[in-house]
Amino acid sequence: MSTESEFIPIMKPWMGEAEAEATRRPLLSGWVTQGPEVAAFETEFAGYTGAQHAVAVSNCTTALHLALLAVGMQPGDEVITVSHSFIASANSIVYCDAVPVFVDIDPHTYNIDPNLIEAAITEKTAAILCVHQIGMPCDMQAILDIAYKHDLPVVEDAACAIGSEIQFNGEWHKVGQAHGDIVCLSFHPRKVMTTGDGGMLTTNNPEYDKEFRLLRQHGMSVPDTKRHTAKEVIFEEYTQLGYNYRMTDVQAAIGREQLKRLPEMVEKRRYFAHRYEEALSEIDGLLTPQEPDWARSNWQSYSVRLPQNCDQKAVMQYMLDHNIATRRGIMNAHSEPAYQHIEWRKAGNLQHSEAAQQECILLPLFHEMTEEQQDRVVDNLAAAIKENAA
Ligand SMILES: *Cc1c(COP(=O)(O)O)cnc(C)c1O
Secondary structure, eight states: OOOTTSOBOSOOOOOOHHHHHHTHHHHHHSOOBSSHHHHHHHHHHHHHHTOSEEEEESOHHHHHHHHHHHTTOOTTOEEEEESSSOHHHHHHHHHTTOEEEEEOBOTTTOSBOGGGHHHHOOTTEEEEEEEOGGGOOOOHHHHHHHHHHHTOOEEEEOTTOTTOEEEETTEEEETTSOSSSEEEEEOOTTSSSOSSSOEEEEESOHHHHHHHHHHTBTTBSSOHHHHHHOSSOOOOOBOSOOOBOOOBHHHHHHHHHHHHHHHHHHHHHHHHHHHHHHHHTTSTTOBOOOOOTTEEOOOSSEEEEOOTTOOHHHHHHHHHHTTBOOEESOOOGGGSGGGGSSOOEESSOOHHHHHHHHHEEEEOOOTTOOHHHHHHHHHHHHHHHHHHOO
16 A cells, blocks of 8 residues: 555665676676676666677766767866756866857657757867757757768767657667667666666777777776786886776666666656556646657656646645655756856757756656556646646
8 A cells, every 4th residue: 555654765676686696796706896796687688779889987977978089078068958957067168278158958758859959069079979868859850960961979968767768760769779889887786687786888989989988097008907817017108198987887787786676677768658658648738748759768757747837845845744755847057057157159049947946846766656656646646736836
């Protein structure tokens, strides 16, 4: 029974004995940081997405940083992206001393509006950073057409989008197959599969793959694993400024188990998303998310737009008072205090981005959720909207 006193969280990682058991391998082997488990996870992950190369890193934010460095970001360069995203998307641009150029979103998919990209391009534009927001694929075909025309690299922020699919040249592909030049993914517990923290870069370009392996390990010419097993003495070199952006073997061991669960995770999320869609269509004025024909979301988050003039915070408070967690719509980086002191530019206005933050809320969706719990969310949302409608 889902009683009123039982708290329903927004998300809960789905882990079990398999993950706990897997951590025994690195813990008992003596090799705990980046090593054989990371290498195996990368191979299995590349296999899942269909990308030729996968490189594990400490999180998706560091993945984004390395991706932008690899495509040649220089101080003062501009990167076209959205403000309407988790702040790490824009921050990664700023780490390169480059300038985020924010364009507005499509109010239906909440992703970058491809029709606005061309007008944002200047001679300083060095890349497009698109975001598959909360797992909903962005329109890669349209974005890539513009990128090819202007000879711009495309980095995909797919932090939330493992398991999402996109139709490409008439076939269904996994996001992460690397439709753009580089894809960055996250294994934070708020995403779909988790390693505690963790990230992955995928690409079909062997040069980028090589670059990521160097940069994540201090720019060191010889990997630890190679030096460890060498029969002759090897002196390493540090060929360029690198970072410590490694994933540990403990995390990778967990990731390998999570990857096995991923198809079932996505299936469950799609089941509950479909169930939300049916139940919520009864609520007047509430807008549910819609997949374009060419996209299948993993439903990393389920976001609804409240009826016009409905008080967002009051609805969220009502839900919390009834022991149900919700979250405000996706943030906009340009509205945050940090961005009052950071150089950025907007191309056109950001009205749809701002409206989405103010009018949307995210509802609980996790793999072990029960139908009873979901019904409680729906019933309480209906009551909350009724009470707080203007
Ligand atoms: C979560 C998230 C990130 C950051 O991922 P971490 O692994 O936590 O660094 C970046 N971009 C988007 C869109 C995200 O949702």
